[in-house]
Amino acid sequence: MSNPTLQAVRGMNDILPDEAGLWLWFEDVVRDWLESYGYRNIRMPLLEPTALFKRAIGEVTDIVEKEMYSFEDALNGDHLTLRPEGTASCVRAVLQHNLLYNAPQRLWYAGPMFRHERPQKGRYRQFHQFGVEALGFAGPDIDAEMILMCARLWKKLGIRDVTLQINTLGDTAARQRHREKLIAYFEQHKDALDADATRRLHSNPLRILDSKNPAMQDIIAGAPKLMDELDEEALQHFAAVQEILNRHDIAFEINTRLVRGLDYYNRTVFEWVTTRLGAQGTICAGGRFDGLIEQIGGKPQPACGFAMGIERLLALLQEDGMASPPAPLDVYVVHQGELAGAMATVLAEQLRDAGLKVLLHCGGGSFKSQMKKADGSNAACAVIIGDDEACAGMVKLKPLRGGEQLQLAPGELSDKINELVKG
Numbered sequence: 155m156s157n158p159t160l161q162a163v164r165g166m167n168d169i170l171p172d173e174a175g176l177w178l179w180f181e182d183v184v185r186d187w188l189e190s191y192g193y194r195n196i197r198m199p200l201l202e203p204t205a206l207f208k209r210a211i212g213e214v215t216d217i218v219e220k221e222m223y224s225f226e227d228a229l230n231g232d233h234l235t236l237r238p239e240g241t242a243s244c245v246r247a248v249l250q251h252n253l254l255y256n257a258p259q260r261l262w263y264a265g266p267m268f269r270h271e272r273p274q275k276g277r278y279r280q281f282h283q284f285g286v287e288a289l290g291f292a293g294p295d296i297d298a299e300m301i302l303m304c305a306r307l308w309k310k311l312g313i314r315d316v317t318l319q320i321n322t323l324g325d326t327a328a329r330q331r332h333r334e335k336l337i338a339y340f341e342q343h344k345d346a347l348d349a350d351a352t353r354r355l356h357s358n359p360l361r362i363l364d365s366k367n368p369a370m371q372d373i374i375a376g377a378p379k380l381m382d383e384l385d386e387e388a389l390q391h392f393a394a395v396q397e398i399l400n401r402h403d404i405a406f407e408i409n410t411r412l413v414r415g416l417d418y419y420n421r422t423v424f425e426w427v428t429t430r431l432g433a434q435g436t437i438c439a440g441g442r443f444d445g446l447i448e449q450i451g452g453k454p455q456p457a458c459g460f461a462m463g464i465e466r467l468l469a470l471l472q473e474d475g476m477a478s479p480p481a482p483l484d485v486y487v488v489h490q491g492e493l494a495g496a497m498a499t500v501l502a503e504q505l506r507d508a509g510l511k512v513l514l515h516c517g518g519g520s521f522k523s524q525m526k527k528a529d530g531s532n533a534a535c536a537v538i539i540g541d542d543e544a545c546a547g548m549v550k551l552k553p554l555r556g557g558e559q560l561q562l563a564p565g566e567l568s569d570k571i572n573e574l575v576k577g
């Protein structure tokens with residue numbers, strides 16, 4: 155039994171080689187897909203000033219109230235936070251480097267995010283996201299394009315059984331009116347509120363609508379609807395998004411209770427949800443955040459974005475029986491003897507020059523034990539070199555998936571192997 159004294163931090167996972175193959179494959183697919191929509195990569199630090207998240211995400215959100223890894227830098231007293239999401243950092247970077255001067259930006263990033271949550275299936279303390287942001291775009295066309303993008307990705311990945319929920323949160327004035335009505339309504343039903351809801355009553359009453367507490371569902375169902383407060387412009391924007399989705403046969407459900415956990419959203423919000431991952435069923439979420447850029451200190455600019463939870467997406471693929479593809483390897487080089495060893499190293503480098511993936515056996519051992527390793531690898535063939543072969547300037551080539559063993563001059567090797575690998 156393995157019992158290392160030091161273990162990873164709870165809720166933070168090692169991704170071991172057997173699983174990492176699936177991650178690499180997934181990342182390739184995602185990169186192609188992002189490029190096919192003209193998005194460019196941006197990479198931000200994992201650590202940011204705590205004030206950034208407080209300002210962007212909102213003081214009274216779950217994330218800022220109880221999920222952030224924040225600490226004081228012991229060396230200079232700076233207040234720092236491991237990023238819980240990417241949008242705030244992305245906007246911070248774009249403003250800092252003036253990228254929005256004269257040109258909107260379509261950007262994506264990927265990497266670990268950190269939230270101090272209760273670890274469970276599909277919910278970790280270090281998890282990974284792909285994030286996509288379109289900054290400087292106002293129209294419903296970009297909202298809809300983001301949803302079309304997602305639909306295309308699900309198709310590429312072979313993911314079925316995800317449904318799209320959309321909603322509109324309207325603009326500031328409507329939200330303010332709605333907020334006041336909500337507070338008045340919930341105050342009339344104070345006895346029915348749980349502790350979380352009571353705490354949020356005046357700070358963030360919208361979040362009460364998001365509560366999963368069964369005992370509060372009736373009260374929530376009767377609450378004033380934001381829909382009834384929306385301005386004409388926001389309604390038209392929402393209608394235009396729906397029209398594009400309909401034109402592209404994207405099925406959706408309007409969920410008026412979808413409010414999202416972050417403060418910065420307005421107008422369009424959406425989530426892609428599956429019922430196959432238990433309670434952690436949201437694999438992708440996003441929406442419009444027209445106020446965020448100004449909130450972080452930039453000139454007001456509209457924007458829209460979404461993020462996918464990679465662990466949840468991969469869990470869904472694994473549910474469907476998808477496994478890591480085998481590590482790609484063309485040649486396993488077996489050798490014994492001093493002369494043979496020197497020749498093997500040179501040959502392996504030459505084969506790599508020819509574009510082949512080569513594993514050079516290291517650590518000695520009999521031909522028999524080396525051949526066993528070659529057979530157990532995914533290589534298409536083994537190159538075998540003993541001192542006899544090395545003296546004669548010849549090598550043996552053994553196909554590992556059936557076929558005759560050949561004796562060849564080193565110069566003939568790469569062509570022959572390419573034939574085998576492609577055949």
Ligand code: ATP
Nearest residue numbers: 271276277278281415436437438439461462463466
């Ligand atoms: P949830 O309601 O599940 O807590 P959220 O609203 O906090 O999600 P977002 O901040 O919108 O999530 O993040 C986008 C996506 O990142 C989520 O839809 C989910 O797939 C993934 N995600 C969020 N938190 C975690 C976590 N702790 N572990 C794994 N994946 C996560």
Ligand code: MG
Nearest residue numbers: 216269271415
């Ligand atoms: Mg959350």
